[in-house]
Amino acid sequence: MAILEVNNIEKHFGNTKVLKNVSFSLEEGSALAIIGSSGSGKTTLLRCLNFLETPNGGSIRVKGETLFDAAQKNSRKDKDLRTKRLHFGMVFQSFNLFPQYTALENVTIAGKLLARERDDYKLNKKSILEEIENHGRELLIQMGLEERMEHYPHQLSGGQQQRVAIARALALEPDILCFDEPTSALDPELTGEVLKVIRGLAQRKTTMIIVTHEMAFARDVADRIIFMDDGLIVEQGDPHQVIDNPREERTKRFLERYTQG
Amino acid sequence: MFWEVTQTLLGGLWTTFKIFGLTLVFSLPLGLILSFGSMSRFKPLKALIQVIVWIIRGTPLMLQLLVIFYGPGMLLDKNIWSGNEAGRITATVVAFSINYACYFSVIFRGGIEGIPAGQKEAGEVLGMTKSQIFFRITLLQMVKRVVPPMSNEIITLVKDTSLARTIAAYELTFQGYSFMKSAGLVWPLFYTGVFYLAFVGILTLLFNFIERKLGYFK
Numbered sequence: 001m002a003i004l005e006v007n008n009i010e011k012h013f014g015n016t017k018v019l020k021n022v023s024f025s026l027e028e029g030s031a032l033a034i035i036g037s038s039g040s041g042k043t044t045l046l047r048c049l050n051f052l053e054t055p056n057g058g059s060i061r062v063k064g065e066t067l068f069d070a071a072q073k074n075s076r077k078d079k080d081l082r083t084k085r086l087h088f089g090m091v092f093q094s095f096n097l098f099p100q101y102t103a104l105e106n107v108t109i110a111g112k113l114l115a116r117e118r119d120d121y122k123l124n125k126k127s128i129l130e131e132i133e134n135h136g137r138e139l140l141i142q143m144g145l146e147e148r149m150e151h152y153p154h155q156l157s158g159g160q161q162q163r164v165a166i167a168r169a170l171a172l173e174p175d176i177l178c179f180d181e182p183t184s185a186l187d188p189e190l191t192g193e194v195l196k197v198i199r200g201l202a203q204r205k206t207t208m209i210i211v212t213h214e215m216a217f218a219r220d221v222a223d224r225i226i227f228m229d230d231g232l233i234v235e236q237g238d239p240h241q242v243i244d245n246p247r248e249e250r251t252k253r254f255l256e257r258y259t260q261g
Numbered sequence: 262m263f264w265e266v267t268q269t270l271l272g273g274l275w276t277t278f279k280i281f282g283l284t285l286v287f288s289l290p291l292g293l294i295l296s297f298g299s300m301s302r303f304k305p306l307k308a309l310i311q312v313i314v315w316i317i318r319g320t321p322l323m324l325q326l327l328v329i330f331y332g333p334g335m336l337l338d339k340n341i342w343s344g345n346e347a348g349r350i351t352a353t354v355v356a357f358s359i360n361y362a363c364y365f366s367v368i369f370r371g372g373i374e375g376i377p378a379g380q381k382e383a384g385e386v387l388g389m390t391k392s393q394i395f396f397r398i399t400l401l402q403m404v405k406r407v408v409p410p411m412s413n414e415i416i417t418l419v420k421d422t423s424l425a426r427t428i429a430a431y432e433l434t435f436q437g438y439s440f441m442k443s444a445g446l447v448w449p450l451f452y453t454g455v456f457y458l459a460f461v462g463i464l465t466l467l468f469n470f471i472e473r474k475l476g477y478f479k
Contacts (some may be wrong), residue, residue, distance in 0.1 A: 043301075089386070100478045
């Protein structure tokens with residue numbers, strides 16, 4: 001069974017329809033890449049999944065549980081929303097690290113705050129916090145940032161910052177990790193290190209949705225590709241089909257621009 | 262005579278300091294509350310606060326002080342401030358707190374709105390509560406942004422305390438002036454400048470220290 005089922009998502013800002021009837025599903029342990037030109041609705045789709053935007057129509061189910069259904073009255077309570085959000089992790093284009101915290105603190109802060117809600121927090125406070133710290137360190141080591149744990153974001157390169165952001169998203173062990181153009185804000189020579197990390201996650205069967213402009217990377221890493229244009233899913237399928245043998249005219253035109261550029 | 266004057270002025274400085282300190286204690290949190298109100302999505306509240314800020318920033322502080330001090334007596338036919346020195350200081354602190362809260366609220370709003378939306382969103386997707394996002398993420402970044410404009414306002418406050426002289430609170434300028442009336446001396450009034458300078462000098466050092474302390478992040 002699919003870990004994520006997105007059905008008929010609609011989103012409009014005023015009169016502009018940004019997402020039109022978007023439906024797709026995602027298998028556990030697979031990587032999905034969403035490609036398309038700017039303004040095609042890719043980022044809005046990710047933001048809907050993370051509850052940063054509320055869709056105007058459709059439903060979102062994770063592991064069979066309905067997280068959002070426009071036809072039903074959804075709980076708008078902060079607590080419920082927070083629990084739902086934790087199914088998803090989000091890596092932003094502009095990293096959005098917290099500047100006043102070190103790399104390690106960035107990775108551990110949310111976990112530490114969430115741990116306070118555990119029933120045994122008072123009893124085992126020390127060991128719980130220690131466990132979170134250790135997990136955070138492991139993640140940063142895994143990201144190749146062993147030497148940078150105590151650095152503040154402004155002391156890190158863009159590529160390093162984005163790797164911290166990936167560790168931060170992984171720290172809460174989300175079911176699905178979302179990347180919103182993770183390399184678009186980086187200098188070309190720094191994209192490689194971030195893509196390498198994402199590739200590593202894919203090899204370890206992390207369930208991921210990656211919005212990206214890196215076509216070669218998408219073809220390499222993704223198990224499935226979705227091409228979006230003007231708020232619609234125009235074409236989806238496995239990478240070789242969508243990127244190498246696109247059926248739709250719009251997909252062909254989009255890819256031509258990329259291979260030429 | 263010099264020592265006598267110095268002693269009297271030090272007494273005045275203490276009153277000045279009390280007005281200054283108490284005004285900050287009340288106006289800083291009140292300013293933060295007003296800044297939240299001015300960013301509220303609830304339109305009537307936002308409008309109300311905009312009107313209040315307009316009135317307070319649009320009229321002289323001295324006038325506000327007089328209205329706060331004499332107004333209740335005229336309306337209620339009794340002086341709520343009690344006739345003594347403490348009552349006059351209280352009235353001053355009330356008027357100043359309202360006035361400064363309005364100025365602070367604008368600075369705070371600028372500080373909060375200047376923080377990229379991505380900071381809040383990052384907190385949200387990490388499952389933080391609204392108050393956690395404010396206290397753990399937004400607040401310190403806002404403080405860092407508002408230190409320079411706030412230091413301006415706070416330094417202005419030191420000198421605005423001299424307005425309390427108009428309702429006969431025995432602050433520094435009142436005491437300096439008193440020698441003109443009692444002994445025909447002008448220099449004690451000029452001498453008060455030294456005290457203000459020292460006060461502001463210490464504050465400046467303090468603000469520099471805070472700026473340096475917050476310089477560890479960008």
